[in-house]
Amino acid sequence: MEETTPSERLNPLQRFGLDVRRVRLGRRLTQKQLGTATGYSHAYVSMVEAGKVMASMKFAKGCDLAFGTNGLFEGMLTRIDEGDHPSWFVPYLNLEREASKILSYATNLVTGMVQTEEYARAVFRAANPHATPEGVEDKVAARLRRREALERDKPPFLWVILHEACLRTIVGDYEVMAGQLEYLLSLTESPDFRLQVMPFSASIPATSTMPFIVLRFPDSPTVLYTETRVGGRMHDSAQTVEAALDDYDLLRAHALSPDHSLNLIKSLLKEYRA
Numbered sequence: 001m002e003e004t005t006p007s008e009r010l011n012p013l014q015r016f017g018l019d020v021r022r023v024r025l026g027r028r029l030t031q032k033q034l035g036t037a038t039g040y041s042h043a044y045v046s047m048v049e050a051g052k053v054m055a056s057m058k059f060a061k062g063c064d065l066a067f068g069t070n071g072l073f074e075g076m077l078t079r080i081d082e083g084d085h086p087s088w089f090v091p092y093l094n095l096e097r098e099a100s101k102i103l104s105y106a107t108n109l110v111t112g113m114v115q116t117e118e119y120a121r122a123v124f125r126a127a128n129p130h131a132t133p134e135g136v137e138d139k140v141a142a143r144l145r146r147r148e149a150l151e152r153d154k155p156p157f158l159w160v161i162l163h164e165a166c167l168r169t170i171v172g173d174y175e176v177m178a179g180q181l182e183y184l185l186s187l188t189e190s191p192d193f194r195l196q197v198m199p200f201s202a203s204i205p206a207t208s209t210m211p212f213i214v215l216r217f218p219d220s221p222t223v224l225y226t227e228t229r230v231g232g233r234m235h236d237s238a239q240t241v242e243a244a245l246d247d248y249d250l251l252r253a254h255a256l257s258p259d260h261s262l263n264l265i266k267s268l269l270k271e272y273r274a
Contacts, residue, residue: 013141014051016076021049023067038062056148089232092213092225097149101157101216103248105198110166110180111213113146113158114187119180120144122172150192159194161251167197167268178272181265188262196255197264203254214244 024034031045038045038059048055060077064070096102096113104111110119120143124136131139149156170177187193213225224235224244235241256264 013055013138016055016073017049017051019076020045020055020063020073023063023069024049027067029066034063034066037066056145091234092232093146095215095217095223095225095234096146098217098220099149099156099215100218101159103159103214103216103245105161105163105211105213105248105251106166107163107211108165108169109171110162110184111160112143113150114160114184115143116176116180116183117144118176119171122176126171150187150190155190155192157192157194159196161196161198161248161255163198164200164264167265174272178269181269181272185262185265185269188258194258195261195265196252196258197261198251198255199264212244212247214241214248 024031029037031049032042035042035045039062040059044059048059055077057074057077060073063073067073102113104113109123112120115123117140120140121136124131124139124143128136128139150158167181171180184195188195210226215223215225217223221236221238222241222245224241226233226235235244255261
């Protein structure tokens with residue numbers, strides 16, 4: 001029976017960090033020098049090399065510039081990211097990063113792009129009961145990387161409509177739910193984010209719509225993304241996209257106003273904290 005080497009037992013984040021460290025030492029750079037070159041702190045470089053955080057794409061590109069590795073680390077990070085998403089989701093993920101406006105409607109779980117680490121971990125543990133702890137953590141890290149788009153200098157305008165079921169379904173425990181609601185409230189402080197809640201009391205036509213996401217681009221056609229248990233699908237026909245936009249307008253009309261939505265979330269937060 002063949003024995004595995006220490007590097008083969010590392011998870012993807014740890015292997016990425018180890019490769020960064022090897023090349024950095026080969027180029028005779030300190031962690032501080034690499035941090036300066038990539039625009040990050042010494043502590044951040046240390047955590048990446050230790051595999052404790054998922055490196056940002058900006059950091060990976062900075063490493064390629066500092067090391068002269070011609071896109072090596074950018075490619076490695078992309079493969080890690082895509083490897084922790086289902087293959088059918090990768091095309092959507094690539095488009096999401098380029099979108100200038102994102103319209104999302106979720107019916108049972110908080111939309112992935114704005115999930116907290118603890119919430120995402122609870123989701124993946126429930127959905128992957130046989131996965132190793134390392135495998136779950138890799139998926140969590142990949143999901144959190146989707147939030148990088150919201151931290152750009154020019155982030156996409158994100159409009160999220162959550163059915164009330166998303167806020168009342170206990171994912172993890174009350175502490176996890178409280179943290180998730182607090183994060184949603186913090187996002188509403190951004191001028192590039194809108195949040196509405198579809199209450200249980202809304203009429204059936206507005207609440208029977210399946211979850212979907214619309215991606216809009218400055219110079220490309222609008223795209224609709226829908227998902228079922230067997231995978232996701234991209235739609236770009238003008239008629240289908242137009243129908244989805246009409247549905248979204250209907251959802252916005254039936255949902256609570258942004259202010260009333262915040263009041264409901266704050267009320268639920270008090271319940272979870274209690």
